Amino acid sequence: MSVESTIMQMACSAKAAAGELARASSERKNVALERIAVKITEQADAIQAANRKDLELARRNGLSAAMIDRLTVSGKTIAAMAEGLREVSRQEDPVGSADNTWVRPNGLEVSRMRIPLGVIGIIYESRPNVTIDAAGLCIKSGNAVILRGGSEALHSNQALANAVSEALAETGLPPSGVQLVPVRDREAINHLLRQEEYVDLIIPRGGEGLIRFVVENSKIPVLKHYKGVCHVYVDRSANMAMATEICLNAKVQRPGVCNAMETLLVHEEVAADFLPIMADEFFKAGVELRGCERTRAILADTVPATEDDWHAEYLDLILAIRVVDSMEAAIAHIDQYGSRHTEAIVTTDYGRAGRFLREVDASVVLVNASTRFNDGGQLGLGAEMGISTSKLHAFGPMGVRELTTTKFVVRGNGQVRR
Amino acid sequence: MSVESTIMQMACSAKAAAGELARASSERKNVALERIAVKITEQADAIQAANRKDLELARRNGLSAAMIDRLTVSGKTIAAMAEGLREVSRQEDPVGSADNTWVRPNGLEVSRMRIPLGVIGIIYESRPNVTIDAAGLCIKSGNAVILRGGSEALHSNQALANAVSEALAETGLPPSGVQLVPVRDREAINHLLRQEEYVDLIIPRGGEGLIRFVVENSKIPVLKHYKGVCHVYVDRSANMAMATEICLNAKVQRPGVCNAMETLLVHEEVAADFLPIMADEFFKAGVELRGCERTRAILADTVPATEDDWHAEYLDLILAIRVVDSMEAAIAHIDQYGSRHTEAIVTTDYGRAGRFLREVDASVVLVNASTRFNDGGQLGLGAEMGISTSKLHAFGPMGVRELTTTKFVVRGNGQVRR
Numbered sequence: 001m002s003v004e005s006t007i008m009q010m011a012c013s014a015k016a017a018a019g020e021l022a023r024a025s026s027e028r029k030n031v032a033l034e035r036i037a038v039k040i041t042e043q044a045d046a047i048q049a050a051n052r053k054d055l056e057l058a059r060r061n062g063l064s065a066a067m068i069d070r071l072t073v074s075g076k077t078i079a080a081m082a083e084g085l086r087e088v089s090r091q092e093d094p095v096g097s098a099d100n101t102w103v104r105p106n107g108l109e110v111s112r113m114r115i116p117l118g119v120i121g122i123i124y125e126s127r128p129n130v131t132i133d134a135a136g137l138c139i140k141s142g143n144a145v146i147l148r149g150g151s152e153a154l155h156s157n158q159a160l161a162n163a164v165s166e167a168l169a170e171t172g173l174p175p176s177g178v179q180l181v182p183v184r185d186r187e188a189i190n191h192l193l194r195q196e197e198y199v200d201l202i203i204p205r206g207g208e209g210l211i212r213f214v215v216e217n218s219k220i221p222v223l224k225h226y227k228g229v230c231h232v233y234v235d236r237s238a239n240m241a242m243a244t245e246i247c248l249n250a251k252v253q254r255p256g257v258c259n260a261m262e263t264l265l266v267h268e269e270v271a272a273d274f275l276p277i278m279a280d281e282f283f284k285a286g287v288e289l290r291g292c293e294r295t296r297a298i299l300a301d302t303v304p305a306t307e308d309d310w311h312a313e314y315l316d317l318i319l320a321i322r323v324v325d326s327m328e329a330a331i332a333h334i335d336q337y338g339s340r341h342t343e344a345i346v347t348t349d350y351g352r353a354g355r356f357l358r359e360v361d362a363s364v365v366l367v368n369a370s371t372r373f374n375d376g377g378q379l380g381l382g383a384e385m386g387i388s389t390s391k392l393h394a395f396g397p398m399g400v401r402e403l404t405t406t407k408f409v410v411r412g413n414g415q416v417r418r
Numbered sequence: 419m420s421v422e423s424t425i426m427q428m429a430c431s432a433k434a435a436a437g438e439l440a441r442a443s444s445e446r447k448n449v450a451l452e453r454i455a456v457k458i459t460e461q462a463d464a465i466q467a468a469n470r471k472d473l474e475l476a477r478r479n480g481l482s483a484a485m486i487d488r489l490t491v492s493g494k495t496i497a498a499m500a501e502g503l504r505e506v507s508r509q510e511d512p513v514g515s516a517d518n519t520w521v522r523p524n525g526l527e528v529s530r531m532r533i534p535l536g537v538i539g540i541i542y543e544s545r546p547n548v549t550i551d552a553a554g555l556c557i558k559s560g561n562a563v564i565l566r567g568g569s570e571a572l573h574s575n576q577a578l579a580n581a582v583s584e585a586l587a588e589t590g591l592p593p594s595g596v597q598l599v600p601v602r603d604r605e606a607i608n609h610l611l612r613q614e615e616y617v618d619l620i621i622p623r624g625g626e627g628l629i630r631f632v633v634e635n636s637k638i639p640v641l642k643h644y645k646g647v648c649h650v651y652v653d654r655s656a657n658m659a660m661a662t663e664i665c666l667n668a669k670v671q672r673p674g675v676c677n678a679m680e681t682l683l684v685h686e687e688v689a690a691d692f693l694p695i696m697a698d699e700f701f702k703a704g705v706e707l708r709g710c711e712r713t714r715a716i717l718a719d720t721v722p723a724t725e726d727d728w729h730a731e732y733l734d735l736i737l738a739i740r741v742v743d744s745m746e747a748a749i750a751h752i753d754q755y756g757s758r759h760t761e762a763i764v765t766t767d768y769g770r771a772g773r774f775l776r777e778v779d780a781s782v783v784l785v786n787a788s789t790r791f792n793d794g795g796q797l798g799l800g801a802e803m804g805i806s807t808s809k810l811h812a813f814g815p816m817g818v819r820e821l822t823t824t825k826f827v828v829r830g831n832g833q834v835r836r
Binding site: 023113200249364365373378379415 | 520522533782786797824
């Protein structure tokens with residue numbers, strides 16, 4: 001069978017499964033999630049054997065150590081996937097619920113009922129745990145999903161997706177509700193992006209190249225984020241010890257990810273006290289600093305920051321630093337250079353905390369916490385399908401609720417329009 | 419100034435205004451809405467004089483009576499616009515509100531705060547009241563708006579938009595929060611669709627040609643609906659008098675609009691009793707009937723319906739009728755031929771009412787009420803920016819809430835990620 005017909009058949013059977021999943025009870029969906037958790041734990045040996053095939057191929061193809069690390073499925077990875085499924089299962093089931101009902105003067109009762117989106121296509125790279133996260137979130141939200149993982153993870157993803165299909169079948173849910181694209185051919189992505197008759201939403205996760213390719217070629221709506229140029233603003237009233245710990249965590253705990261801090265903004269009144277202590281910590285952690293003129297007046301051996309540095313997503317142990325006159329100047333800097341991803345303030349001032357939360361335009365805005373918390377699991381969504389930095393439909397990490405929409409439900413007793 | 423620079427300057431100043439509108443208090447926004455209502459009432463003579471210029475031009479250009487009717491701004495139209503503004507003003511202000519807050523095991527307090535989208539572009543035809551509806555909804559939801567009305571309504575729209583700008587300025591809100599494209603040139607639409615740096619959402623309202631043009635040429639996300647192939651299903655347990663009244667209203671009260679019924683589905687057990695009575699009413703109202711074989715066995719002089727009829731959006735006094743075996747068959751017909759716009763059931767059976775509401779995939783699903791209620795004003799949203807039949811972001815009539823999104827707000831006390 002050609003890649004094109006493979007993909008079309010998958011999309012068509014996903015659409016059929018979506019109807020059944022939309023009507024499935026919360027109980028049945030939760031049983032399925034628990035069964036997947038049990039299955040991947042029981043089948044850990046087979047999954048890791050499949051993963052070893054991918055790893056061998058990856059080594060032969062000379063993939064970087066970082067890539068191989070992301071690709072590796074350890075016993076701990078499997079335990080984390082199982083725990084993720086249980087967290088998703090504990091989430092409230094949004095399907096069929098309605099926030100509130102209002103009554104019109106003519107007696108019509110109106111409400112918005114939450115419903116699944118239908119069929120979701122997710123295109124991702126490397127990490128096999130996305131297979132389980134996406135399957136769990138889509139089952140819980142009553143959607144069918146087509147998974148297109150990285151070609152270097154195909155064996156691992158197949159082992160995981162098989163466990164999911166078995167669990168669905170044993171629970172009386174359609175196994176084609178979760179399907180993995182079984183071919184490495186990149187053409188498969190092109191064909192998937194053209195199934196607008198069957199697929200309702202595409203979520204690309206990965207590098208900027210992949211995401212741009214998907215946005216430019218998809219006939220289906222796409223939810224995505226391009227990059228994370230995230231800031232921490234240390235206010236004049238910040239607790240200095242807390243600020244140091246948060247900034248260090250935001251920069252170094254995992255510098256290669258989208259919610260790591262890329263630029264540090266410091267209020268001028270505290271810069272002279274704070275920056276030397278902070279620089280010391282960054283020095284110990286091996287972080288290269290690039291500062292504005294006022295930063296360099298305090299930290300003499302800092303590299304001068306250029307305009308490019310304010311725009312940069314380093315994804316590395318490099319940090320830009322700017323001293324600002326006021327919180328307003330910090331917010332203006334974020335408006336100009338930020339990517340609407342994650343922004344944090346460290347302050348003890350109640351009013352300024354509130355203003356920062358309200359006025360900063362980003363998918364996640366934090367007070368006195370690390371930017372690293374912009375993550376579905378960390379924020380209590382159980383898992384995430386990705387992080388949206390576009391405001392339409394979803395903004396921020398996408399969990400179960402973001403995979404649904406609402407329809408209007410109207411109960412009357414004979415009303416007609418006059 | 420070229421059309422291109424006019425549009426770019428408008429988009430740029432809308433973006434600047436959007437920040438101010440996002441921070442405006444509910445009170446100030448409501449004062450502005452009230453002031454617009456007062457102004458258009460006071461300036462009724464000037465608005466109607468401007469409207470007469472459009473009407474003269476329309477007659478000279480040979481526009482149809484229906485078009486001229488849509489274009490006409492009467493004293494009653496102005497009163498309805500003012501009342502619409504007051505209804506929007508009475509809506510809850512979503513901006514800054516959060517549904518619920520949850521606390522993570524590490525003490526982080528997480529919530530989703532509602533925020534405006536930013537700058538919205540609306541492209542519409544003929545009816546000048548959309549100018550006021552769109553302005554009101556956008557001000558209330560804290561968004562800036564760029565209005566591109568029909569070129570045949572330019573004088574009327576300018577008179578209305580001037581009243582809005584005056585009211586904004588007098589209330590201390592930025593007048594560039596609501597701007598009307600001042601040129602007739604169709605090129606203006608092309609330029610507007612390329613302002614992705616400044617404009618966050620495009621809403622086209624009008625014929626299918628306009629909407630397809632916008633979807634194909636926009637670099638900005640588009641919310642739209644193509645057509646309304648709406649059904650009423652008369653169940654075996656329907657109250658016959660109620661069914662007759664609802665079906666008549668759904669078809670004839672205003673046949674040229676998207677929420678009018680196009681196909682009637684009737685349960686076989688009641689077809690022989692119901693259809694003759696119903697056909698009588700339709701005959702009196704001048705409706706042409708096209709029926710399936712089983713319909714024609716009951717109503718002998720009905721034109722045979724073809725496959726095309728099940729797909730048709732007549733927008734006219736024509737109706738397709740099909741007798742079905744069961745509610746399941748009715749739902750299957752709607753799944754196959756419906757456009758996910760508006761679907762209604764007439765039934766006295768509690769369980770079947772609930773199943774129809776849950777299982778039918780449409781933006782508005784009604785029990786025992788006319789399809790004509792799929793309308794923001796009728797459903798209590800005050801007004802509407804349009805009706806979305808795509809599920810992403812909004813599904814159904816778009817009111818104040820649909821013009822907002824949410825961001826995650828996280829309150830910590832020093833949490834870092836381990």
